[in-house]
Amino acid sequence: MNFESDNAAGIAPAILDAIVRANDGFARSYGEDAVTAHLKAHLAQLFEHEVGVYLVATGTAANALALAQIAPPWGAVLCHEECHLAVDECGAPEFFGAGLKLIGLPGEGGKIAAPTLAAALQRGPWGGPHHVTAAVVSLTQATEFGTIYRPEEIRELAAIAHAHGAKVHVDGARFANALARLNRSAAAVSWQCGVDILSLGATKGGAMGAEAVIVFDPTLTLGLDERRKRAGHLISKHRFVAAQLEAYLADDLWLELARAANRMADRLAAALADAGLTVVWPVEANEIFVVLPRRLDQRLRAAGARYFAWTTKNLPTRACVADDEVLVRLVASFATRSADVDKLVAVIRAG
Amino acid sequence: MNFESDNAAGIAPAILDAIVRANDGFARSYGEDAVTAHLKAHLAQLFEHEVGVYLVATGTAANALALAQIAPPWGAVLCHEECHLAVDECGAPEFFGAGLKLIGLPGEGGKIAAPTLAAALQRGPWGGPHHVTAAVVSLTQATEFGTIYRPEEIRELAAIAHAHGAKVHVDGARFANALARLNRSAAAVSWQCGVDILSLGATKGGAMGAEAVIVFDPTLTLGLDERRKRAGHLISKHRFVAAQLEAYLADDLWLELARAANRMADRLAAALADAGLTVVWPVEANEIFVVLPRRLDQRLRAAGARYFAWTTKNLPTRACVADDEVLVRLVASFATRSADVDKLVAVIRAG
C-alpha cells in the first residue's frame, strides 16, 4: 500500500528491457550515439514539430535548465506559488538562472487562473533597471494537486504571457498523466496552444531516470548544450537515458502507463468519496488529496499504508481541515495494483 | 516642490565640507586610511558594541552584501512583500546570494506583524534537501511606507526569527528617520533588540553616496571583505566615503537632518488631512502616502509639484482608491523647505 509518490515505483518492464538491450557493445558517449539520434527524430515526429531535445536525469534539472535558458538573471518566472519548482527544488531555478526570481501566484487546485496572471502582469512593477522583467510563465501539467489544464486554458494563459513578452514553460513531470486524460495529441497540448519549452518527464511515469527538455523554438536553444554540460547534466553513457525515453514513448507505452496510474487514482478517489471523505480537488491525473480524520489516518498507517501529509495555502473554502483532521496526498503510479487500492479502501470501511 | 525621493536632494553642506576637507594630500587607498579608522571607532562607540564596518556607495549593495553574508545560497530571506530589496533592487539579493530566495510576507503599512512571521516560519515547508532553509528575517526601518517598528516589535520579531535559527537583518536606508522619531539610542533600536546585521544608510539622509554594513556579531564577518571586493564595492579612494559617514554621524547631524525631514513630512501630512484627504498610513518618518482625486493630481503636477504615483497590495480597508483617484507618495528630505510644503498645500486649498 505505497502511495507516497510515483517515484517510489520502480522501472516499467519494457523500459528496463530497453536499458538491457542498449547494453550492446561500444557507442559514442555524450549523446552522439544512434539511440539518441533515433529518439530525437521520434520526438520531432511525436510533437509534429521541429524540436531541440536535451536529456537529463532529473526533473529538477530539466526545469532549471529550461527556465535559465529563457529568462535572463533579471527575469521573473511567474508560477503557481505551490508548484514543484517554487517549493520543492531547493532553489534550483534561482541557482541555474544566476539569481532569477520566482513570483508565486495563488490559484485553486494548483492552477493559475487567467485573470490572476493578467492582473499580476498588469500590476507589476516590471522592468529595469529597478524591477525584474516578467520573462516566463511556468505552468505545471498535471499540476501539483492532480488537476490538469485544458488546451484552451493553456492557450489563454499563453496568449496573456506572450502579450507581455513572456515565454511559456510547462513542467511536465506528469505530462503523460495529463495527456492520457485529455485524449489529445502531444502537439495539441504543447506548442499548438503556445508552449515554448517543455520539461517532459518519464521518471515518474516509469523510467529509471530520464527527462527531456523539449524546445519548440529553435532560436531558444543557443547555449543550452553548454548550460547542460556545465551543470553536470550531460550523461556520458547517454544511450542508456535515450533508450529509456525511446521505450517510454514507443507504441504509446507512456500513455498506457499513465492511464493505468490515472485509473487507480480514479478507483481510489471514488471509494474515498463513497466512504464520505472529502476529496479536495478533482482527481484528473494520478494524485488524490483527501481530508482524513486523524484516527483514520492512524489506522491506515498502522495497517501499512504509506503516503505523505500535505499542507497548502490554497484550500478551497468547502474543504476545511479541522483540528482532528489531516490533509494527505495519495499518489498512484503505473505500478499501483488494484489489490493495494482495495486493501486501503477495506481498512477505511472497517472503521 | 520636489517630493520625488530623498535621493533627489543633494549633499548636506556639512557632508560636502567633509569631502573637501578629506582632499588633503595622499592617503592609503581601499580603507587603510585614517578617516576610515576613525569612523570605525566612532561607530563602535555610537552603537555601544563591537562592530564590523563595511562601507559601500549604494543601499542596494549594502543590503545584498549583508544578506549574502548571512544566508547560504539555499537560504530564504523572509521580508515584507513590498520592501525595497524585494521589489526595487532588480534581483540584487538573489545575485549576490548565488540564487537565494526571497519570501515576501504581507503586512499593513509595510510592516511584518509578529503572528504573520510566526505562521510563515511555522508553516514552511523549510529545510533541505527539498526546501530552502529559513535563514534571515529582513525588516525595513523606517519601512517602505513611512512607518516604523518600535523596539519591542523588533524584539518580538527577532525572538521568533532566532527561535527558528534565522538571523535578523535591518534595511536602514532611512534608519535615522526612525531613530529620530523613536528618540532612542542606536543600540536600543538595533542589537539590543536582536538585530544581527544592519544596512545603515546615509545617502538618503544627506550624503553623496555612503552606506555601511554594520555587523554586530564578529563571527559573521568572515569573507565579507572578499565579498565586497569581488562585487566591485571596495571604493579605492575610500577616505571620501568614510568622510561622508563621519560627518553624517558627527554631533548628531544625522538625527538633525532626519528630524528636519520628518518635520516637513508632519507638516505636510497635517495639511493634507486638514484638506480632507486620506493619508493612508501613519506618517512616522519622512514619507506620506495620500489618496488624491485625479483632478487634484493634475493641478498639482501642472503647478510644478513632483512626486511618484504608487501601487500596493496591502492597502488598509479604510483607504480604498476609487477609479477617479490615485495613490501617490510624497517624500520629504533634509533639503525640503517649508516654503515648498506651503506652496503645495496652497495649490491644494486653491481647488
Added chain:
Amino acid sequence: MNFESDNAAGIAPAILDAIVRANDGFARSYGEDAVTAHLKAHLAQLFEHEVGVYLVATGTAANALALAQIAPPWGAVLCHEECHLAVDECGAPEFFGAGLKLIGLPGEGGKIAAPTLAAALQRGPWGGPHHVTAAVVSLTQATEFGTIYRPEEIRELAAIAHAHGAKVHVDGARFANALARLNRSAAAVSWQCGVDILSLGATKGGAMGAEAVIVFDPTLTLGLDERRKRAGHLISKHRFVAAQLEAYLADDLWLELARAANRMADRLAAALADAGLTVVWPVEANEIFVVLPRRLDQRLRAAGARYFAWTTKNLPTRACVADDEVLVRLVASFATRSADVDKLVAVIRAG
C-alpha cells in the same frame, strides 16, 4: 577497435544485474531506501573511515559539487592546467562554486610536482580582499594522461596544501585504475595520505552512470545535501544509482574491472613500443598516449580503429610531435577485448 573512451563501453554485467535486481517493488525515493543505506555502510567500511556519501550521475557533477563545498566563491582551486575539471567540464566548477577560480599548474604526465605546487602557493598573490584565497588543491587520480600519483606523492602534496590552509580534493573518475595498479587499500590512497574529499567514479569503470562524492571530514558536509538538490543532482529513484555502486564495489569487482582495463592498456602499450612508436607517458592506468605517423593514423582509422587525437602543452622534451605525426589517445576499458588490441597491433605491423 573502439579506444575512444572508457565511457564508450556499456555496463558491466554484474552492475546491470544489480539494476535489474533493485527493481523490486516500491522504495523510498531520494536516497532514503535500503540499498543506499547499505552502500553508505559499505563505503565507510571500505575506506575504514566515517564518510559522507553523496551519489550523483556524472563525474562533472561530483567534481563541481565537491569543489563548491570546500572552496568559497573567492577561493582558488589549484589543479593541473590540463586536467578534466579545468578543460573538459565547460566551467562547471566555476558555475557550482559561484565564480570560484581555477589556477592551472603545469606538470609532466598530468601530474603536479610538489615543488610546482609549493612555488605557486608561495608566490601568490593570495588573500583578500584583492586576491582570491588558495582554498583547494585538486589532484586527478589516475591523471588525464594515464599516470598515477603514489601515496607518498599525494602525502607530500597534501602536506603542502594543508600548510597553506588549502583542502585536498581528488578527482577519482579512474580511481579504481590507480588503486588496482598501486595495490594498496582505498584508505591508503585517500584520507591516509591527506585527501579531504574524493570524487569516486564508477561510470568509466563499468557502471551505467554512478559517481559518489566521498567526504572524509564530517564537518565539511554541511549544506551538501541542499547543494546537490538545487543542482538537480538528487536522483529520485535513488536505489538504482546506489545499486550500481554497491555492485561495483562488491567482491572487489571494481578492482577486477580496472585490472582488466589496465592489462589491455599494458598489452597495447607494449606492442606499440615494440613497433617502434613513442608512447609518451608511462602507461600506469588504462590510457595510452602515442605519437603516430599520419599515414599510420590514416591506415588505422581506415581499418576501423576509433580513438581521439590529443593536444597538450606539457609534452616531455623527448617526445616531440613532428609535422607528419599526430598525438593520439587510446583508452582501454573493462570491455576492451584482447582481440581488438591484437587487431590494432596487426594493422600497425602490416605497415
Added chain:
Amino acid sequence: MNFESDNAAGIAPAILDAIVRANDGFARSYGEDAVTAHLKAHLAQLFEHEVGVYLVATGTAANALALAQIAPPWGAVLCHEECHLAVDECGAPEFFGAGLKLIGLPGEGGKIAAPTLAAALQRGPWGGPHHVTAAVVSLTQATEFGTIYRPEEIRELAAIAHAHGAKVHVDGARFANALARLNRSAAAVSWQCGVDILSLGATKGGAMGAEAVIVFDPTLTLGLDERRKRAGHLISKHRFVAAQLEAYLADDLWLELARAANRMADRLAAALADAGLTVVWPVEANEIFVVLPRRLDQRLRAAGARYFAWTTKNLPTRACVADDEVLVRLVASFATRSADVDKLVAVIRAG
C-alpha cells in the same frame, strides 16, 4: 614621497569644484538628471561614435560588468595572466559573469603579443559542450606594468579576436595615460582599431570615484541597465558621478592630468637609470618598475618613501632580481610633485 598608487592621490581641484557645483537643488536620481544627459552627449562627441554609457564608482565594477555583458557564463576571457582583472579583483569577473573563465596569457611588459593570442585561440580546445568558448580578449591600456599598446597592435589583436568570434574589451583604468602618450584621438585608440567595449577610468586620473563602461556597439547594451542595478552599481545621486566625469573630460583636463603624471614618471625613470638602476620595462605611462638593492630599499623607506614591492612571472631575461635585490613599483599621479621626485632621487644619490 608617496608612490604607492595613483589612487592614493586625492581629487583634482577642478573635479572637486564640479561636485560642489552639482550640489544645486533637486535632481532626478538614478541617472535621469541633466548632468548625466550632457555627459552622454559629450562622450559620443569625444569618441566620434554612438556610445552606450554606464557610470559606476569603481574600476572593478566597470570591468566585471563589461565582461559579463559580452561573455556568456560558458565564455572564456583571454587576458594577460598578470592583469588587474585576473589578479587583483578577487574574482569579480567570475562573479558578475556567473562563473565565466579567465584564461591568462603570458607576455612581456604586461602586453599580449599577437602570436601568443593567435596560438591560444588556435590551440584551444574551445567550444561546447565540453569546453568553454573563447568569447572575449581583454587588453589593459596602459598595462599593469606601465607599457602601452600602439593602435596598430590593438588593431592586430582585435582582428585575431574577431576572426575567432571573440569581442574586444579594454580595461582603461589608465586610458588617459596611454592616450596622452600616444597623442591620438580617443576614437583612434578604441573603436577605430576594433575595441568593442571600454572601461574608461577617471578615478586613478583624478576623480573621487567615477568610471564609465563605454559600449561602441549598441546591440551589446541589452540588459546592461539591469545588470548594473542588480549589482548595486546604479548610483542614486547620479549627478555627482556624472559631474566628475564631465569635469574630467572637459577642456582636455584628463589629458592634462595624465601628462602631468606621465611627466613625473619620466623624470623619475630618467633619474633612476642615471643612478645605474635597472628600470625593468619602458616607462610609457605613469608607472615605473625598478630593481632596487635591498639596502637602498631600506634607506628609501626610512626616508619616508612609500611604494609597493612587486612580483611577476614575466620578467624580461635581462632584468633578473638577485637575492639582495627587490623589484618595486613606483606610481606617479596628477598630484605627484617634482619636489617629491627630486627628494627620492636625492636619497638614492646620497647612497
